[in-house]
Amino acid sequence: GNSVTQMEGPVTLSEEAFLTINCTYTATGYPSLFWYVQYPGEGLQLLLKATKADDKGSNKGFEATYRKETTSFHLEKGSVQVSDSAVYFCALSARGGYQKVTFGIGTKLQVIP
Amino acid sequence: DTAVSQTPKYLVTQMGNDKSIKCEQNLGHDTMYWYKQDSKKFLKIMFSYNNKELIINETVPNRFSPKSPDKAHLNLHINSLELGDSAVYFCASCRQADTEAFFGQGTRLTVV
Numbered sequence: 583g584n585s586v587t588q589m590e591g592p593v594t595l596s597e598e599a600f601l602t603i604n605c606t607y608t609a610t611g612y613p614s615l616f617w618y619v620q621y622p623g624e625g626l627q628l629l630l631k632a633t634k635a636d637d638k639g640s641n642k643g644f645e646a647t648y649r650k651e652t653t654s655f656h657l658e659k660g661s662v663q664v665s666d667s668a669v670y671f672c673a674l675s676a677r678g679g680y681q682k683v684t685f686g687i688g689t690k691l692q693v694i695p
Numbered sequence: 696d697t698a699v700s701q702t703p704k705y706l707v708t709q710m711g712n713d714k715s716i717k718c719e720q721n722l723g724h725d726t727m728y729w730y731k732q733d734s735k736k737f738l739k740i741m742f743s744y745n746n747k748e749l750i751i752n753e754t755v756p757n758r759f760s761p762k763s764p765d766k767a768h769l770n771l772h773i774n775s776l777e778l779g780d781s782a783v784y785f786c787a788s789c790r791q792a793d794t795e796a797f798f799g800q801g802t803r804l805t806v807v
Contacts, residue, residue, distance in 0.1 A: 616795060620736070625699075625785055625798035669736050675794075682728065682743055682751055683789070683796050688736040 584609045588672045588686030595662055595693050603657040603689045605646075605672035613674040615639075615648050615655040620669045620688070629657075629670070662693045698722050701786045701799035708776055709807055715772045716802045718786030726750075726791065727769040729761060732783040732801070744769050776806045 589604040607615065614633045618626040630639030635650035644659045655672060672686040701718040708714050720727065729741040743751035747763040758774045769786060786799040 614794070618798075625800045626738075626787075626796075627798065628795045631795055671738065675789075675796075682740045683787075684740075685738045688738070690736070 584613065584674060584676060584684045586672050586674055586684055586686040589689055590687065591669075591690040593689060593691050595691070597664055597693055597695050598661045599693075601657070601659040601662045601666075601691070603670055603672075603691070605655045605657065605686060607653050607655065607672075607674050609653075609674055609676060611676060612650075613676050615646070616673040616675070616683075617644070617646055617655070617657050618671040618673060618685075620671065622668070626671060662691070664693045664695055667691055667693045699786055699788055699797050699799040701784075701802055703802060704800060705803050705805075707805045707807065710776055710778060712776050713772070713774045714776060714804070715770055716784055716786075716804075717768070717770045718799060719768050720786075720788040720797070721767065722788060722790075722797060723767075724788040724790050724797075725766060726789050727763070727766075728787045728789075728796065729769065729771050730785040730787060732785060734782070738785070742769075742771075773804075776804075778806050780804060781806045 585608045616631045617629040619629045620626045630641040632639040632648035638647045646657045669688045669690045671688045675683045699720045726745045742761045744763045760772045762770045783801045787796040789796040
């Protein structure tokens with residue numbers, strides 16, 4: 583079956599530090615890959631996505647590249663802000679059929695001033 | 696307009712009660728889900744519906760029963776609530792399997 587392995591948190595960074603959250607996946611076929619963000623007290627919202635190998639998703643200064651050879655989709659941001667404090671979920675979903683979206687365990691990021 | 700809305704946002708109830716959570720999406724999506732998020736933020740899928748038809752039913756106690764009166768609505772009814780049912784329940788929808796999912800704001804269920 584499909585699975586997503588995501589680094590455990592919490593991750594604590596100072597403002598303007600560089601962020602990497604690792605994510606690797608196992609899937610049959612060629613899934614679409616996503617990063618979702620959950621701010622305190624809110625639901626999940628899509629941060630970025632990539633639908634095929636070597637695609638780079640980007641949004642709000644965050645980036646992730648779909649690496650088929652290493653089955654990875656690591657999230658990066660060059661300079662984090664306090665407002666980036668949230669829980670980040672890596673996820674995948676498969677093409678065709680009606681399969682579920684599979685989520686990683688979530689990584690809590692805390693950015694301190 | 697809210698894309699995926701679920702009600703209530705908070706629900707506090709006693710053990711043994713029966714309760715329902717409602718979900719509606721106005722995106723025209725065919726697929727809807729219920730997820731349970733525990734206190735450690737882990738998200739576990741419970742059910743998936745496509746065009747009112749049950750597609751995925753993960754290992755969930757049969758006290759949980761989803762109902763989809765039409766493809767824009769997916770309600771969750773829970774019988775005989777237990778302390779362990781306390782969690783945040785999220786409804787979500789997507790256009791098709793490989794596209795992004797849109798989430799509701801969540802329902803925080805507390806069983807006392």
